[in-house]
Each structure stands twice: as structure tokens, then as C-alpha cells.
Amino acid sequence: MPTPAQIFDPFFTTKDVGRGSGQGLPLARAVVHEGHAGILTVDATVGSGTTFTIRLPIDGKP
16 A cells, blocks of 8 residues: 555556556645645545545635
8 A cells, every 4th residue: 555655746656557647646736735835635544445635724825
């Protein structure tokens, strides 16, 4: 199982070669973190599922 840090690395994918680009989560993190000064976190439990949490500052980007 990949670590939470790995899934946000560009080009990381759990799919077979040629099936995934690994761009989705790094792009989502960049939009939340750099574009809105927010935080994107992940909590995963094997066999139970995964929860992504997005927190955005109420006053917008500082």
C-alpha cells in the first residue's frame, strides 16, 4: 500500500503501465494548497476505504 506522501508525488500511480498518468492528486493538491492556501489530507484504511479532506481558509488566500 502506498504511503499518503507517495500518492501526492507527480507520476505516482497504482495502475498498470500505460493506464494512469499519476497527475490527478498532485494537481488537486496544487490547486488547494497553492491556489487557495488550503490543505488536502488523506486517511486510508485497507479494506474500509479512503477519505480525502479539503480545508480552505474562510478569508481566502492570504
